[in-house]
Amino acid sequence: MEVTINGHTREVKENITLQSLLTELDIQRRGTAVEINREIIPRAGHGTHIIREGDVIEIITMVGGG
Amino acid sequence: MSDTLKIAGHEFKSRLMVGTGKYSTNELMREALDASGTEVVTVAVRRIDLTGGEGSLLEYIDTKKYTLLPNTAGCYTIDDALRTARLAREALETDLVKLEVMGDEKTLFPDNEASLEATKILVKEGFKVLAYTNDDPIMARKLEEAGAAAVMPLAAPIGSGLGIRNPYNIRIIIEGAGVPIIVDAGVGTASDAALAMELGCDGILMNTGIACAKDPLAMARAMGLATTAGRLAYRAGRIPKKLYASASSPIDGLIA
Numbered sequence: 001m002e003v004t005i006n007g008h009t010r011e012v013k014e015n016i017t018l019q020s021l022l023t024e025l026d027i028q029r030r031g032t033a034v035e036i037n038r039e040i041i042p043r044a045g046h047g048t049h050i051i052r053e054g055d056v057i058e059i060i061t062m063v064g065g066g
Numbered sequence: 067m068s069d070t071l072k073i074a075g076h077e078f079k080s081r082l083m084v085g086t087g088k089y090s091t092n093e094l095m096r097e098a099l100d101a102s103g104t105e106v107v108t109v110a111v112r113r114i115d116l117t118g119g120e121g122s123l124l125e126y127i128d129t130k131k132y133t134l135l136p137n138t139a140g141c142y143t144i145d146d147a148l149r150t151a152r153l154a155r156e157a158l159e160t161d162l163v164k165l166e167v168m169g170d171e172k173t174l175f176p177d178n179e180a181s182l183e184a185t186k187i188l189v190k191e192g193f194k195v196l197a198y199t200n201d202d203p204i205m206a207r208k209l210e211e212a213g214a215a216a217v218m219p220l221a222a223p224i225g226s227g228l229g230i231r232n233p234y235n236i237r238i239i240i241e242g243a244g245v246p247i248i249v250d251a252g253v254g255t256a257s258d259a260a261l262a263m264e265l266g267c268d269g270i271l272m273n274t275g276i277a278c279a280k281d282p283l284a285m286a287r288a289m290g291l292a293t294t295a296g297r298l299a300y301r302a303g304r305i306p307k308k309l310y311a312s313a314s315s316p317i318d319g320l321i322a
Binding site: 005006007008025026027028030031032033035038040042043058059060061062063064065066 | 085092109156
């Protein structure tokens with residue numbers, strides 16, 4: 001099924017959990033956060049949150065800034 | 067006598083806050099932070115690079131040594147600023163946020179109306195808001211009344227290095243403030259930092275002045291020293307300015 005991650009469409013497995021998706025994408029937990037359809041998914045919920053077709057996912061991290 | 071900077075339950079010995087942007091390498095950034103003596107380091111929130119790329123910024127920042135202060139830089143609406151602040155809180159598990167809502171790209175001057183509204187909302191959500199604003203004493207007061215943990219008036223436009231454009235306004239802001247006043251943006255060299263501290267600011271935040279200096283490590287050290295020197299001079303109490311001379315050596319006992 002198709003989802004949008006950070007502005008790009010991407011194929012992901014049906015019924016994949018957010019945690020599995022993050023592992024697949026090799027995303028570290030430290031200093032990152034995830035928003036799905038404009039709603040933040042708290043860390044504790046990553047393991048149980050199921051990704052749905054058409055989800056708009058934003059994964060953010062910290063970069064240099066003033 | 068201890069002279070620490072206290073913001074929202076945090077206490078810092080250094081009054082210099084340093085940004086992590088614009089360094090040529092992360093290694094240089096790490097060394098500059100160390101040379102400056104800072105204890106508070108700002109970071110920005112952006113989409114993660116899914117193609118790998120450079121390692122995470124946080125690998126270069128010792129979070130036992132530094133308090134991270136995420137910003138909402140690049141946000142031009144209340145919604146974007148709130149969204150960014152909430153993501154930063156989730157990512158870093160901190161309630162601190164340096165709130166910036168920009169008014170336009172050319173000046174990067176703050177949209178004060180939007181900043182005030184965003185401050186009110188974030189304070190209600192439990193954030194400790196350090197609010198970037200212009201050098202307007204009325205705006206500073208409104209932000210404090212809205213619950214800001216610190217108010218951060220600009221010295222000059224972000225990245226301009228113009229120094230303190232309106233020291234009189236900064237003084238008025240300080241006189242009326244019940245929360246720390248941190249001069250943020252526009253500091254170009256050590257004398258700017260010293261002047262800000264001599265005016266009575268509680269601290270300074272800078273990035274470009276260090277990161278884009280010819281020798282960022284030397285400038286980081288200079289800024290750290292200037293911040294300390296300026297603070298000491300402020301606390302020492304300067305002499306009043308006089309138009310005419312006043313001899314330093316005694317008049318009595320002159321041979322002529």
